[in-house]
Amino acid sequence: MEKELLLMMPGPVPIPERVRFAMSRQAINHRSADFGAAYADCVRVLKTCFATKNDLVVISGSGTAGMEAAIANVSRDKKIACLVNGKFGERLYKISQRYGKATEIKSEWGTPLNLEKLKEELENGAEVVTLIHNETSCAIKNPAEEIGRLCKKHDALFLMDGITSIGGDTVEVDKWGVDIAITGSQKCFAAPAGLAMVSVSPKAWERMTKNPPYYLDLAAYKKSASGTPMETPYTPAVPLFLALREACLIVEEEGLPARIARHQKMAKAVQAAAQAWGLTLFPKIDKLHNYSSTVTAIEYPAGVKDDEMRGIVKKMGIIIAGGQDHLKGKIFRIGNMGSVGPLEILATLAITQHALKKCGYAVKGDGVGAAAEVLG
Amino acid sequence: MEKELLLMMPGPVPIPERVRFAMSRQAINHRSADFGAAYADCVRVLKTCFATKNDLVVISGSGTAGMEAAIANVSRDKKIACLVNGKFGERLYKISQRYGKATEIKSEWGTPLNLEKLKEELENGAEVVTLIHNETSCAIKNPAEEIGRLCKKHDALFLMDGITSIGGDTVEVDKWGVDIAITGSQKCFAAPAGLAMVSVSPKAWERMTKNPPYYLDLAAYKKSASGTPMETPYTPAVPLFLALREACLIVEEEGLPARIARHQKMAKAVQAAAQAWGLTLFPKIDKLHNYSSTVTAIEYPAGVKDDEMRGIVKKMGIIIAGGQDHLKGKIFRIGNMGSVGPLEILATLAITQHALKKCGYAVKGDGVGAAAEVLG
Structure with a gap:
């Protein structure tokens, strides 16, 4: 194994x-x-x-x-x-x-x-x-x-x-x-x-x-x-x-309040990374709707292939999700449910940032650093 | 625990x-x-x-x-x-x-x-x-x-x-x-x-x-x-x-044939014990129906109380089953499914035999010995 x-x-x-x-x-x-x-x-x-x-x-x-x-x-x-x-x-x-x-x-x-x-x-x-x-x-x-x-x-x-x-x-x-x-x-x-x-x-x-x-x-x-x-x-x-x-x-x-705050902070960190990379969060929200606090969906930039990007991430030890049904190839998703903390989030973002670059996307800025700032 | x-x-x-x-x-x-x-x-x-x-x-x-x-x-x-x-x-x-x-x-x-x-x-x-x-x-x-x-x-x-x-x-x-x-x-x-x-x-x-x-x-x-x-x-x-x-x-x-043979033998051992004790197997079988090879149901002799009998067995470390619904108090059941072998069967029968005696039933003969004979 x-x-x-x-x-x-x-x-x-x-x-x-x-x-x-x-x-x-x-x-x-x-x-x-x-x-x-x-x-x-x-x-x-x-x-x-x-x-x-x-x-x-x-x-x-x-x-x-x-x-x-x-x-x-x-x-x-x-x-x-x-x-x-x-x-x-x-x-x-x-x-x-x-x-x-x-x-x-x-x-x-x-x-x-x-x-x-x-x-x-x-x-x-x-x-x-x-x-x-x-x-x-x-x-x-x-x-x-x-x-x-x-x-x-x-x-x-x-x-x-x-x-x-x-x-x-x-x-x-x-x-x-x-x-x-x-x-x-x-x-x-x-x-x-x-x-x-x-x-x-x-x-x-x-x-x-x-x-x-x-x-x-x-x-x-x-x-x-x-x-x-x-x-x-x-x-x-x-x-x-x-x-x-x-x-x-x-x-x-x-404690439930601490657990909820942790989940919300982890999601914010992933959102901050996406923004720093110059990528778009998939959901179109209004004042009643919001981004999820437990999973983040990010649109692929033009030219980056889903299989290739997530393949690189997997090779380095992490599974992130693609899109389902008609969103296959259009978005990738990073979950932060359960016991996930800064270690898992920053490892995931570091590897994802690397994979985006390898797939030919010139990230606008350092998403990992931006996330770390959110995390404290 | x-x-x-x-x-x-x-x-x-x-x-x-x-x-x-x-x-x-x-x-x-x-x-x-x-x-x-x-x-x-x-x-x-x-x-x-x-x-x-x-x-x-x-x-x-x-x-x-x-x-x-x-x-x-x-x-x-x-x-x-x-x-x-x-x-x-x-x-x-x-x-x-x-x-x-x-x-x-x-x-x-x-x-x-x-x-x-x-x-x-x-x-x-x-x-x-x-x-x-x-x-x-x-x-x-x-x-x-x-x-x-x-x-x-x-x-x-x-x-x-x-x-x-x-x-x-x-x-x-x-x-x-x-x-x-x-x-x-x-x-x-x-x-x-x-x-x-x-x-x-x-x-x-x-x-x-x-x-x-x-x-x-x-x-x-x-x-x-x-x-x-x-x-x-x-x-x-x-x-x-x-x-x-x-x-x-x-x-x-x-191997499936060996596994089936083992189950059948364990059930036969429990049946032999019941017979030696002078107790009646619950099912009324004919030439098409048969006793189960994975569980044995035995009728309680007059005067033996279910809670008391199974309580003694439990206190000594084993759970056997009573009857369900209208059979509550009328029968007890011993399962022999899965990985059960002579050790578990003989321990169960030894404790059950003891419990039957404690509950005032004079067992006719040595069920444990009869079962051991079946087991080899």
């Missing part, structure tokens, strides 16, 4: 040793006080990160399973308005189509959402709204609070994917009125992939629709989590729960 | 150190040759254990997710005949009700399935049949080959849950005509819980029905697994794949 590559993509992210080794423990019974205590630790910390008093359950499955659980439990045959300005917004729309009468409110990837159109849909009776808070495919942060306000005004359910924001950026589930919020283990929590965490408001519980997938039936998760010890309805991915518990304890030790 | 308890339940089971430590590796990109190679290793060994040339995919989710994937992809609005003689058969029926017109062909738990009624249902147009091969709740092995023959005769799809048989007992997916077979990682493979493995026959691919859950859409898994490198459609639980790969390599090293 070669040396592991440093993952600086928008997830999965490097996992602290403590978290990884929590999984090496011998199997434990998942219907035991021991497992229940691990689950309870996760829920305690997750509720802080979601800023919610709502019920919160953990599903053994990827973020997409969490997305589908959110939609499938409250949307059967309902009018669903899906806000889309990137790949994951599209995925929520695709899932919504399997359950209800879904309308796509589409903006160009990486441009502001069309809130006027959302208002229209709500006035025309949309009962459920789906949003990606932090659209990783283009590194834009969408105005969740504003959308929550509109949903509340029209008494619609607000489903928010916070997979790449919760635990690394400011999220206020209760204050914003998010009825179902979801996140994933392998992003800002720096745990392994494979768990989806879902919070559910009293209003959402009241409006459950019939016949969700059996495996994603939130009522079953709630029932099992309400017992003593806390359980899951079906056999959970035990090692992933043990890892998530450890990751949550690390979040508690760092 | 106290010393870990030895899990002698019908899963999760003790996990070999090699398998557990495979998860402590730093996160890897799940869209990489490295991950693809791990997935390919799993599929190669799994196909041997399923005895199939069919497509085989791995879903990040528990066995129940695999059960639902099997049903949801081919059963929408179809007539489904569900064979039930235990808790997991009931679960397949419950899931089937969410998708099609399901009929429960019910036998008392632990008694032979009603194949006459199945023939009737098939003659009346049942298009899909569901079966638990090894019904863990009562430790009975159902006649999969015979049921496959009936399905073939009536051109129905045959869905078989082999969660607690595949990898530890004889299973012949292609020979028996199983159209969708599933298993789980935490049973006979001795890997951690959290992965479901699903094989799909060409006939099943031809008869896919509309609108399965997005997360369980088998066509998406097939498409991603067909590329180079092999991938999953959504972010997989990477550490669990690495663990499963290691567990599969262990299966290959032991």
